[in-house]
Amino acid sequence: MAGLKPKFEQTSGHKLDIFFGTTPNLIKEATSGKPFDVGIVPVEMMRDAAARSHFAAGPTVDIAHVGLGVTVRTGAPKPNISTPETFKAALLKAESVASIPESATGYSIAKVFDRLGITEQMKAKMKAQPTPAQVVAVVAKGDAELALFLMNVLTVPGLDVVGPFPADLQQDVVFTAAVGAGTKEAAAAKALVDYLKTPEAISVIKGKGMTPG
CATH class of the missing domain: 3.40.190.10 (Periplasmic binding protein-like II)
Structure with a gap:
């Protein structure tokens, strides 16, 4: 994300404020009541019912996986x-x-x-x-x-x-993306998820030793 942030901001005009954490910390953050627009998280987080309820309904979008x-x-x-x-x-x-x-x-x-x-x-x-x-x-x-x-x-x-x-x-960790249920920036959140599937983003993901999708 450090490599992708400036590229996305430049091409989209949106600014990213990113919170990084382990799965328990991400669950705590998502359920804290603090607003957030989009999550790119280990798929295990989406199996936590309380955390999943803070994301928009529907399927998530797998971004990358790594062993x-x-x-x-x-x-x-x-x-x-x-x-x-x-x-x-x-x-x-x-x-x-x-x-x-x-x-x-x-x-x-x-x-x-x-x-x-x-x-x-x-x-x-x-x-x-x-x-x-x-x-x-x-x-x-x-x-x-x-x-x-x-x-x-x-x-x-x-x-x-x-x-x-x-x-x-081998146990692959899958990172998946979903828009926050309470976001007021749904279009910007979707733009980020879409950007992470572009050839430019995929090149960065591969360069960091991860497999896209």
Whole structure:
């Protein structure tokens, strides 16, 4: 959105005031009574009945999806995560793992731990972080050995991406858009959603390691 904001503002004449947050924070914001015009949120948020009631009725519009990945500090050894078995071994060997448990991504990672049968073992290893930026920072500083998060977030200086989760375990996070039920700027909100489906926006989305739609 940081890359798309100036492009949209220039072409549309509308100004964007963006609130970023994890899924629980977004649910809290949507249900707080504060006005908002449009949401571009993890699809899990739309499964919360209270949050969904604050968006216009009807289908939402999927904007992008991205899978989960693993990263280490730049220059650190990369574990083998090519199969579920080697991935499980790498997680159990790691001394510490950074992520955001209370988020759509965290819920997806918890499902993977459950499938691998390592939920209890991983509890002591997890270093919960409040924001994606902090997930990146603690690994870059060497305060955590691995980071588990969305691939687009992990592709930054200071980190070496080990790779995506094995295909059998991959959990895509889908970001979907909907107009706020109480918006007074419905046309502008729809213009943003439409813009996010344009070739220009799709190029930016792909460049950030995400898959459009």
